[in-house]
Amino acid sequence: MVDSILRLPTETPPRESWRRNAAINLLALRRSAKLEGRKLPAPRQAVLFRTLCTDALEHSRAENRPKGVYELKLNIQQLLPAFGDRAAEEITKQEIVRWLTGETEARGWKPSSRNRWQAALSLIFRVGIDNEKITRNPAAGIKRRTENNDKVRFLSDEEERTLLQETDPRFHPHLLLSIHTGIRMSEQYSLTWPQVDFERRQLYLLRIKNGDSRDVPLNGTALEALGRLKSETDGEFVFPDAESPRGWFLAAVERAGLKAYTWHCNRHTFASRLVMAGVDLHTVGELLGHRTAQMTKRYAHLSVNHKQAAVERISGAQSAIKTASSVLTCSGVFSKLL
Numbered sequence: 001m002v003d004s005i006l007r008l009p010t011e012t013p014p015r016e017s018w019r020r021n022a023a024i025n026l027l028a029l030r031r032s033a034k035l036e037g038r039k040l041p042a043p044r045q046a047v048l049f050r051t052l053c054t055d056a057l058e059h060s061r062a063e064n065r066p067k068g069v070y071e072l073k074l075n076i077q078q079l080l081p082a083f084g085d086r087a088a089e090e091i092t093k094q095e096i097v098r099w100l101t102g103e104t105e106a107r108g109w110k111p112s113s114r115n116r117w118q119a120a121l122s123l124i125f126r127v128g129i130d131n132e133k134i135t136r137n138p139a140a141g142i143k144r145r146t147e148n149n150d151k152v153r154f155l156s157d158e159e160e161r162t163l164l165q166e167t168d169p170r171f172h173p174h175l176l177l178s179i180h181t182g183i184r185m186s187e188q189y190s191l192t193w194p195q196v197d198f199e200r201r202q203l204y205l206l207r208i209k210n211g212d213s214r215d216v217p218l219n220g221t222a223l224e225a226l227g228r229l230k231s232e233t234d235g236e237f238v239f240p241d242a243e244s245p246r247g248w249f250l251a252a253v254e255r256a257g258l259k260a261y262t263w264h265c266n267r268h269t270f271a272s273r274l275v276m277a278g279v280d281l282h283t284v285g286e287l288l289g290h291r292t293a294q295m296t297k298r299y300a301h302l303s304v305n306h307k308q309a310a311v312e313r314i315s316g317a318q319s320a321i322k323t324a325s326s327v328l329t330c331s332g333v334f335s336k337l338l
Helices: 002-006 015-037 051-064 066-083 093-107 111-131 157-165 169-181 221-232 248-254 264-276 281-288 298-338
Strands: 203-205 214-217
Touching: 002 066, 051 066, 051 111, 093 111, 157 169, 157 248, 169 221, 169 248, 169 264, 214 281, 264 281, 264 298, 281 298
Parallel strands: none
Antiparallel strands: 203 214
16 A cells, blocks of 8 residues: 555656547547437548558659659658658657657768758658548648858869869769759759750750759850750750769769769859859859858858959959049149240
């Protein structure tokens, strides 16, 4: 008897607590219905998390590019062992946070990786709500981690020359098109010739990463690269025998001795050179296809020295005016003396 009085209550696991509360609520509803003389509808069978995953893949196939569908499928394969056979309505925000934290520590995820996994979970639950199979999204209220995207790695002119020297000449058009348009890898390697307008000097990109379409202007180097590719291919695709450049590109980067340089850095090179040439950030963002100005701000610091050089040009011009004025004044004084 004493033991039972002194024994402290143990913490109820979240899943058991949810079930107990649901049972209590259901019992209360049934008692109320009995008193009012009405009959409650039969309880709906619990929807499993794996069912939501199947629906989310179906949604992704209808709305996204194959790459996005493939990435979601990989995510789901790793989520199923943890949540697959659970009733979706039972999964709590706390459980998802614990899973994300555990995987981050075990696999050394960066904040951006954790955020992408959280977004995948949120998508799965959101599609379930849209399909009226569940009523809440436990991943929606989880705070995203701050991503450090301020570091920008781009090629110097000397590094570009070295990289081209170490690249098989067959792939020079691939590399130059990337550096001189700033388009994403998926955009470049899915290009078809109807998207290329040589007369107007433009590429037309369909359903890019953020869901919009956009036109990309082509400079002389990009046009020359596309012209060479056109002479080498007969089919619909600009790059018929390539899905990505990772093989030859990574080997060339290693031979060139470039540190921390990836294919995506070609995009940074394009943007950085625009900023350093005096192009405003709004225009740079439009050329890159950024949806928000915040995404383009990472390049803002590159314009500081070039802005300084610009105002110095004004200073130099003013000095020249002052010198010319002094010469004219002296000439006038000299003429009076004569």
